[in-house]
Amino acid sequence: MTPATPPSVPLDTLVTERMDGIGPMLDALPTADLVHLMNDGDAAVAAAVRQQASAIAAVVDALAARMASGGRLVYAGAGTSGRLGVLDASEIPPTFGAPPGRVVGLIAGGTRALTDAVEAAEDDPELGRSDIEALGAGALDTVVGIASSGRTPYVLGAVRRAAELGCLTVGLSCNADAPLSAAVDLPLEVVVGEEIVRGSTRLRAGTATKMVLNMLSTLAMVRLGKTYGSLMVDVQATNDKLRHRAVRIVTTATGTDESSARRVLEAAGWHAKTAVAMIALDSDADTARAALAAASDRLGIVLEGR
The missing domain is CATH 1.10.8.1080 (Helicase, Ruva Protein; domain 3)
Structure with missing residues (x-):
């Protein structure tokens, strides 16, 4: 099993793992100051996403072209990244009338990992490879690996196997020059900076990830004719x-x-x-x-x- 933290890449080199200078004093600050501190950090997330606007647009166009020919959008992630991918995938059928299975969310550790931490699962690249193989992934599919650190072994295994099978591969990370970026066709690096709680990437990184996944799936559906104007004309009216x-x-x-x-x-x-x-x-x-x-x-x- 590949270790989660390769010894050649110290944690402190990752922006998402650095100390922002406030962390040791959090418990001494008034609650109102803490709220403002988090809000100020979150306010910078949209700007970080905007810096990747051209790259995101390129992914949407490439993704939509494959989906128009019958391909699927597949997310692969671990922990928060995996949960966000599963969340996004689950909302596409009711919102846009896409058939179940057209957008797929894979998470290291399977469905149990949606509610319980299965931390060791992310350390296994072979698990990522096998999850992609089990889908029968092929040339029309787009596989988006999601990893805030940009080096999660499960995600790297998934995108590398997807590439071998001819899929278009995309990497979404929150660190620059990430190993994930080097492993995919289209990298997206949304560098949001340090987290208020050191290394807790469910915070700024999680927010950035949700924003980008919203763009990828929603705009692909727009390109596929699932809207008219701003109206979700393919909505499944089930309640x-x-x-x-x-x-x-x-x-x-x-x-x-x-x-x-x-x-x-x-x-x-x-x-x-x-x-x-x-x-x-x-x-x-x-x-x-x-x-x-x-x-x-x-x-x-x-x-x-x-």
Whole structure:
């Protein structure tokens, strides 16, 4: 098993492990000062993400192109990084109507690691390799390795095996010149600086990771036609809140009244995109679905050509 901390790379060389000069005095500060201190640190995270904007855009375009051909987005991480990947993956089907399994979150230690620390699992690169193999990963898939340190053995094993299988590989870390960056096709290094609690990368690094994953998955879905304007027209209306949202989507997109929108949504199986197309084309659900299929499921194309 590969050690978690290679002796040739001291912890103090990692920005996420350095002391910010405040740590030893935290317990002596008033609570209000502590709140401001954390908030000031968090305020710098968005700027660090922005510095990677061009690189993030390149990942989104490459990812969306592969997903348009049937590929998957796969996250691989350990600890907080893994949990954030699983969280992001779990929210894509209900928000954008993507089929289950289209976005996958792998975490070192498996599902138990979502609620319980399975710390030693991250030290095993072979576990990362085997998790990628178990997915049957291939050339259309994009594997995003997530590791704040940029050197987690599980993540390195996952992206290296993914590369061998022909996947597009992406590395998301919060340290510069990370080993993960050298192991992938497209590196993203969001250097957020020292954590208020030394080495606790669930803080600034975790916030930065969540922001970047939001961008990757959401913007890929936008590129795939899963939105119309800012409307989530492929939302799965599986409860009262989401059915009300579907009604608002249809009324906003078409200008029809709520009663009519609800009636058409019921005929469309509560699929907002189909309902909007039905109203725009003055058609039944099957005709609307056929029109969407001919337009690569892009509602904007259907509305422009009506």
